[in-house]
Amino acid sequence: MRKKSVSTRKSDVLWKILESKDVFVVEPRFRVSVQKVKLPDGRTVNDYYQIHFPESVIIVARTLDNKIVMSRQYLHGFGKVSVVLPGGTVENGNTPFETAKRELLEETGYSAKKWFLLSSTVPHVNHICGKVHIFFADNAKKVVTPSSNDLEEMEIILMSENETINAIKKKEIISLGTITALTLAKIFLS
Amino acid sequence: MRKKSVSTRKSDVLWKILESKDVFVVEPRFRVSVQKVKLPDGRTVNDYYQIHFPESVIIVARTLDNKIVMSRQYLHGFGKVSVVLPGGTVENGNTPFETAKRELLEETGYSAKKWFLLSSTVPHVNHICGKVHIFFADNAKKVVTPSSNDLEEMEIILMSENETINAIKKKEIISLGTITALTLAKIFLS
Numbered sequence: 001m002r003k004k005s006v007s008t009r010k011s012d013v014l015w016k017i018l019e020s021k022d023v024f025v026v027e028p029r030f031r032v033s034v035q036k037v038k039l040p041d042g043r044t045v046n047d048y049y050q051i052h053f054p055e056s057v058i059i060v061a062r063t064l065d066n067k068i069v070m071s072r073q074y075l076h077g078f079g080k081v082s083v084v085l086p087g088g089t090v091e092n093g094n095t096p097f098e099t100a101k102r103e104l105l106e107e108t109g110y111s112a113k114k115w116f117l118l119s120s121t122v123p124h125v126n127h128i129c130g131k132v133h134i135f136f137a138d139n140a141k142k143v144v145t146p147s148s149n150d151l152e153e154m155e156i157i158l159m160s161e162n163e164t165i166n167a168i169k170k171k172e173i174i175s176l177g178t179i180t181a182l183t184l185a186k187i188f189l190s
Numbered sequence: 191m192r193k194k195s196v197s198t199r200k201s202d203v204l205w206k207i208l209e210s211k212d213v214f215v216v217e218p219r220f221r222v223s224v225q226k227v228k229l230p231d232g233r234t235v236n237d238y239y240q241i242h243f244p245e246s247v248i249i250v251a252r253t254l255d256n257k258i259v260m261s262r263q264y265l266h267g268f269g270k271v272s273v274v275l276p277g278g279t280v281e282n283g284n285t286p287f288e289t290a291k292r293e294l295l296e297e298t299g300y301s302a303k304k305w306f307l308l309s310s311t312v313p314h315v316n317h318i319c320g321k322v323h324i325f326f327a328d329n330a331k332k333v334v335t336p337s338s339n340d341l342e343e344m345e346i347i348l349m350s351e352n353e354t355i356n357a358i359k360k361k362e363i364i365s366l367g368t369i370t371a372l373t374l375a376k377i378f379l380s
Contacts, residue, residue, distance in 0.1 A: 013264065014269070026239055032214060039341055051241060077312055077317055078312045121364050123313065123314070123318075124313070127220070153231070174310070175311065177314070180370045187358070
């Protein structure tokens with residue numbers, strides 16, 4: 001029986017987790033863990049911190065007349081008002097897709113029939129774990145009045161694709177997640 | 191004297207921070223704070239958590255023959271090998287621009303003369319503070335051997351713009367920051 005091929009690229013050798021313990025926990029919102037890890041070169045790192053968030057979703061919803069459904073709101077992490085795409089946290093027992101449909105409906109009142117996943121990205125390559133699933137929803141229509149339980153007051157606005165790209169260029173849209181989702185949608189759909 | 195105009199948009203009213211204290215600190219890497227905040231509708235939230243990271247930079251460096259300088263490496267936050275752009279943390283006393291030049295040189299051995307800032311983004315709209323500055327560096331040339339002190343083993347690879355976009359489409363590039371920087375560069379430069 002032949003051995004499985006083993007890559008000899010140094011960059012392919014994974015780190016070995018020797019120990020891991022939670023050191024600060026705010027369930028279900030996030031937890032901080034610290035790991036003892038062994039690097040491929042033999043070194044040991046005793047305090048590699050990671051912050052674990054639940055998975056989340058971002059939705060690029062496009063209406064029948066080619067507008068993107070956006071939310072103008074105060075962002076407490078930023079301390080200012082900006083424009084973001086709808087999105088939210090995947091709760092226990094739900095799939096990312098179910099979450100995306102629910103968040104779009106609750107936050108914006110829109111529903112869509114054509115959905116696909118643009119990408120499942122990682123928010124930070126080293127220290128923040130969790131996944132951000134980016135969905136595209138086409139032929140979106142307003143079907144109900146928004147009924148979000150979010151803390152933020154939101155104003156739903158419709159923007160053309162060009163308006164979103166100009167708002168990114170003018171730095172009016174500053175959320176990493178919203179920029180990624182809008183630019184991914186542009187690239188995948190063009 | 192005329193009064194300054196006051197917006198009546200509900201989404202424009204900022205939250206008021208009544209109290210803020212650090213509850214978990216790993217200096218200089220990050221700290222967790224909890225705030226008591228008053229919302230515009232009068233409600234008070236007693237436990238709004240925020241995670242504060244230092245500012246960081248990501249660099250899209252393009253060589254004279256139109257290749258993007260990338261790094262193939264293990265990402266411990268992801269648990270797998272992927273391809274990312276060079277980047278790093280802004281240390282005390284340095285500007286984001288100085289950091290970007292240093293990280294590009296140390297991680298990849300490349301230097302560039304033409305630089306501009308594509309965007310300064312926020313990593314998370316609510317709970318993660320800090321800024322991610324995305325730079326574009328043109329006419330990059332290899333001038334030294336990389337000498338990064340990072341924990342990761344890196345393999346520097348050059349990719350055409352089309353190869354980066356295809357790698358995003360094929361989900362081989364999964365870092366939110368790297369995707370944002372590559373797609374922003376594509377949009378700004380086209």
